[in-house]
Every structure is written in structure tokens, then in C-alpha cells.
Amino acid sequence: MASLASPPTSGSLLGSGLPAAPVVDHLLSQSGVQRVPSPKLSLFVRRQFLDAAMCQQLCAMIDATRRPSTVSDFNGDTAFRTSETCDLDALDPVTQALEARLTEFTCLDPVFGEPIQGQRYAVGQEFKAHTDYFSPDGADFAKFCSVAGNRTWTVMVYLNEPEAGGATRFKAIDKIVHPETGKLLAWNNLREDGRPNPATLHHGMKVRAGTKYVITKWYRERPWGW
Numbered sequence: 001m002a003s004l005a006s007p008p009t010s011g012s013l014l015g016s017g018l019p020a021a022p023v024v025d026h027l028l029s030q031s032g033v034q035r036v037p038s039p040k041l042s043l044f045v046r047r048q049f050l051d052a053a054m055c056q057q058l059c060a061m062i063d064a065t066r067r068p069s070t071v072s073d074f075n076g077d078t079a080f081r082t083s084e085t086c087d088l089d090a091l092d093p094v095t096q097a098l099e100a101r102l103t104e105f106t107c108l109d110p111v112f113g114e115p116i117q118g119q120r121y122a123v124g125q126e127f128k129a130h131t132d133y134f135s136p137d138g139a140d141f142a143k144f145c146s147v148a149g150n151r152t153w154t155v156m157v158y159l160n161e162p163e164a165g166g167a168t169r170f171k172a173i174d175k176i177v178h179p180e181t182g183k184l185l186a187w188n189n190l191r192e193d194g195r196p197n198p199a200t201l202h203h204g205m206k207v208r209a210g211t212k213y214v215i216t217k218w219y220r221e222r223p224w225g226w
């Protein structure tokens, strides 16, 4: 499929992101997008996707409404995800501007998107190695996936640079991405055949000094049901 050079209208959106090839084309058609070389997964980096002012506003919003992060398929490790999470207020103009930028950038249809979340890590906090898709064999699969299906694409933006630590490590491809203010990461959680891709395993590593803030946006196989 041809790349989409101009901002999408609703007619040119790429749905849930499956099949992935048109999304990959669209991402690569934009300036500043780098693909991490790997036959195992489709992972993209775009530095300076958000400017510092917007990142600062988003950090303040996360600080204001954060709560302990949760996990699905609890494995007995209470230290598996020690960060805090917030649901960005969908009615806030900053959230709406961010949603619009993500739609333009990914070409994914927002009806397939979960509400944007913020994550905050203080010193010592982390999110151990996990996948963003829900395991079809997991105890929580029906609870999280019966309506909207599994997660397709993940889009994440670092909002600041902690003084030490806080990198994101993709273990299966031995790639470590370091936080930088405004840097975006996007990857496809599923394989070409639509099954989960275990090579997407990633670890939000411990912050060693300072505080780390990111936003995360996940897309689903079926409409989210806003």
C-alpha cells in the first residue's frame, strides 16, 4: 500500500493497525522516524515528537491524579510493577491535542484506542519484563479482551529524562532505549498472522535518580467502546 503523505482524514485511517504493513509504511513516510533493525519485531523511534512545554504539562497532569499501577495475570511478585499510573482527563485540551497528534502520527483510528495513560516512576520503581498484549492463556484474558480484543500497537512517549536509570529494555532483541524528553516509541505487539509476538517483551528498568514520566497509548483489535 502507498504511504500516506498528508495528515489523515477519517477515511484514510488505518483502523486497528492490523494488518500492520500500511501502518509501517505510514510511520516510515514521516521525517525523523527510525526503525530499530530486527526481523523479530516492528519497533520505531521518533525523537522530539513532543516539545518540552507539552511534556511538562503532561507531567503535571500525571502528578495531580496518580494512583498505584496495576498488573494483569498477577504472578505473585508484588514488586513486578511498582510505578504509579493516571488516566489523562479525556476532556482536557492538552489530552485532546495529544490524541490528535497521535492519530496524525500513527494513522490508527482513535476508536480502537484505549484512553491515554500516564506512568510515573520514582527512584527504585520499575515495570519488570512483560508484554503489553494479554496472554490468551492467562487468567485475565476474558476480563480485559472480551469486548475490544487484544492490544495491537503500543505508542509510548518519554516526557522527561530521569537523572539515572529508567531505560526501556527489549530483551529479545537486546535493545535498550534511553528516556529523552519527547521521544516516542511505537511497536506492533502482534505478529503478521495476528498472534501475540513474544519478542515484544520489554522491561521499564529501575529509575536510579530523579523521576521518570511517560505516556502510553494502546490500540485494540476491535473498537474500545468510548
Ligand SMILES: O=C(O)CCC(=O)C(=O)O
Residues within 6 Å of the ligand: 119, 127, 132, 166, 167, 168, 202, 203, 204, 205, 214, 216
Ligand atoms: O516505562 C517504560 O519504559 C515502559 C512502560 C511500559 O512498558 C508499559 O507501561 O506498558
Ligand SMILES: [Fe+2]
Residues within 6 Å of the ligand: 130, 131, 132, 202
Ligand atoms: Fe509495556
